[in-house]
Amino acid sequence: MKNKILILSFSLIVIFYKSQSASAYSYFGIGVMDNVDNARNLSLGGTGLALDSESNINFKNPATNVEFMPGIAILDVGGVVKYNTTTSSGAKDKRFLSNYNNLGIGFRITPKMFFTASLQPTSTSDYKISSTAPIEGTTLQYPVYLEGSGGIANVAVGLSYKILKDFSLGLKLRNNFGSITRTENIAVGSSTLTDVKVIKNEYYTGFGSQFGFFYKKTLKDNLSSISIGGTFDFKTKLTGEGTLKETHNADSETIKDVKYTIGDTYLPKEYGIGASYLHKNKWMATVDFQNKNWEGLQYGSTYEKYYNQQIYSLGLEILPQKRNYTSISDGFVYRLGANYDTGYYKISSIKIDKFEASAGLGIPLKNGFMLNVGYSYGVRGMSSAIIKENYHSINLSLNFVNRWFQKTYYQ
Template sequence: MIKKIIVSFGLLFSLSSNAQEGTASPYSFYGIGDVKFKGTVENRMMGGVSVFSDSIHLNLQNPAHFASLQLTTFSVGGSSLNTTLKTEEAKEKARRVTLDYLAVGIPMGKLGVGFGLIPYSSVGYKINRSVRDAGGNVLEQTGYNGIGGINKVFLGMAYKITKKLNFGVDAQYNFGTIETTSFRIETGVQDGTIEENFSRISGLNFNAGLAYETKIKKKYTLFGSLVYSPEANLKLANERTITVDDQVDEQPVSNLTLKLPSKIAFGAGFGEVKKWLVGAELTLQQNSDLKNRFSDISGVVFENSTRYSLGGYYIPNYNSFSSYFERITYRGGLRFENTGMVIQNKSIEDFAVNFGVGLPFGGTFSNVNIGFEIGKRGTKYFNLIEENYFNINIGLSFNDKWFVKPKYN
C-alpha cells in the first residue's frame, strides 16, 4: 500500500514542481526567488525548530536525524497560501496552493537514509500599473510578471555514532527555470515593448549535521543540533528577448554563476519525551554574497540574514485508550527573521506565529499534521509592499516496517 502511495504522490509532485506557482510575493523578483521551504509541517508548526530527534517523523532540516528513525517513513506536505498585499495607496489579495515536499526515510540499524524532492524557492508575481490623465484616460500601461523557481532532489545518510550522538550528510541537486516578463504601452505610440528574461538553473550543494541527546534525571531529555551548509554555486543559463511589433530580437546576455550562501544553524531543546518539549534555534546565513539573476537588475542589495525560532509540543497522554484527544500532539512556535534583502535602505523582515495539531491514525504510528501560520513580511511605507499572510499547512506521515527478515519460510 505504501509503495502505491509513494508512486502516486511522486507523479503528482513531478507535475506540480514544474507547474505550480508557489508565491504571490513581488519580493520574489530578486535573488533566486522567495525561499519557501522552512521544514516539514511538524517542524514548521513549532516556528521551524528542528532540534528534536523523532523515531516516526522525518526531519528534513538536519540530515543527522535520519539515524533516529525506527520505522520507514513517507512524508508529503502542502500549503494553502493566502496573502494580502498592501501599499500606502492600494490593497490586493492573492491565493496559492502548493506542494511543499515529498520524502522517504529508511532506518537500517545504526544507519538511516533519506531521499526526496523539495520545491526550494518560487517566483510568482503579477503587477500592472496604469497612468491616467485628469479625465481618466489611460496614458501608459506597464506590467511585470514572473513565474518559476528552484527545486531540490536530495539524498542523505546518517550514522548513530553513539547512543547520544548522530552524524549525517546529504547532497542536493538544484534545478529549475525562472521566467520574468515586462511590458510597456504608451498612448500615441504605435507599438508596445515586451521584454522577456529566462534563466535555466542548476547546481549541487551539501549539508552536514550533528544531533545530540542525553537523559537528565531519567525523566527529562536535553537535545542539541548543529547544521552547516557550505557555500555552493548555481549556474544560470540566461536568455533575453525584446519584442516590438511582433518582431522578436534576441539580446546578448551573459550566463552567470550565483553563490548559494553558506548557512549554519544551531539549537537546543529540553523536555519529557512523548509528553512535552520546548526548543530554540538560531540560523545564520551569508546572504551578502547573493546576487540577482541578471547583472542589470537593480533596486536591491543583500545583507547577512538571521532567523530566530522558538517552539515546542505537548501530548496529554500518548498511549491513552480512553480518549483520542489525549493522543493528539499540540504544537506551537514563533519565527522572526530578516530576509537578507535591503530595498530603499530598508531591511525586509518576516515575523510569524505558528500552531497546529498532529492527529494519529487509529492504532498506527501514521498521522496527519495540520498547521496554521499567521505572519507579516515587509512594510507598506518607504514605497514598499507589506505582505500579511495566513497559511494552512497539511502534512501526511505514513509509517511501516521494511526489510524485516521473516522468521518462517
C-alpha cells in the same frame, strides 16, 4: 498499500506544484527563500535543528534521524495552501496559492546509519508589478508591467550516522534546479511606437552540501532529555543560462531572440544551532538560531543590496499523556511556535523583515498514518516597507510508517 502511498504522493505533487509566494519581493534574485519543511517543524515556529522523533523525518538537520527502529520506513508528503494580501500605496492584491512543501522517504540502512531522500522547493518567484519609466527627451512617463513565475527546487539525499550513544553526524547532498520566467510589458501608447514585450526564460542548476551534528542526553528519570543540534551549509554556486525574446505587439515582429549565460549566482553559506528540552515525555520546548551570509552576493537579473540574515525560532510541543489510547483525540500532539526573520535585502534602504506565528496538531490515524496540520500567520515588510504582505497559510503533511525489508513467515 505501498503502491497506494506512492500514488497519493505523486497526486499531491500535481495538486500543490504551484507558486506558494505571490510576493512582489519575489522579483528579486531567484525568488523568495521561504522556510520549507514538513508541517510538524513549521508548526513549531520552523525549528528543527535539535528535533528527533520516532514517527517524523527531520529534513532540517540530517544528523537527527537516529531514533527509528530497524526495518522501519517512513514516507512524508506535504503541501501548503496560502492566502496572501499585498498592500502598497493604499492598493490591495489578494490571492490564494498552493504548493508542495516536501516529498520524502527515510529508512535505516544499518543499526547506526539512516538514509533519507527528499524533494523540496528552494525558492519561488511569482509577482505582478506595475510601474512607469520616462520617455527619453520628454517629461512623459509610460507604463511598464513586470511579471514573473517559476522557482528553484532541490532533490536531496542524506545520511545520519551514530558515532556514539548520544552523538551523531549527518551529511546532505542537494541538487538545486529550476527555471524562472520574467516578462516585461512596455505600453508606450504612441502612434509612432509599438508596445514592446520582453520575455526572459532562465534556467539554474547547482550542487550544494550540508553537514550536521546532533547530541542527545537522556536525564536520570529516563523520561526527560536535552538535545543540541547544528548545521553548516557551504556556499552553493548555481550555473545558469537563459533566452531573451523581444517582440513588438502591433505586428508580432520578433526583434531579438538570443541565448545568454547568466552571471555567477549563489546560495549563501549558512550555519545554525538549536536546542530542545523534553520534560517527562509530556512536553518539549525547542529554540533555533540561523545565520545566512548573503552579504556580498549579487544577481545579474536584479541589483538590490544584500545583507546577512538571522532567523530566531521558538517552538512548544505538548505530547499525548497516554501511550495506549482508544480515542484518536487522546493521541493528539499540540504545537505552537513563532519566528522572526531579519530578511536579507534592502529596498530603498529599508530591510524587508518578517514575523510569523504558528500552531498545529498531530493526528494519529489507522495503519501507521500520522496527519500533521499547521496554521501560520505572517507579516512580511514590517519595518515601514513600501510593500506590506500579510498571509494566512495551512500546512499539511502525511506520514506513513511501515515495516519494510522484513521476510514474511508462514505457519
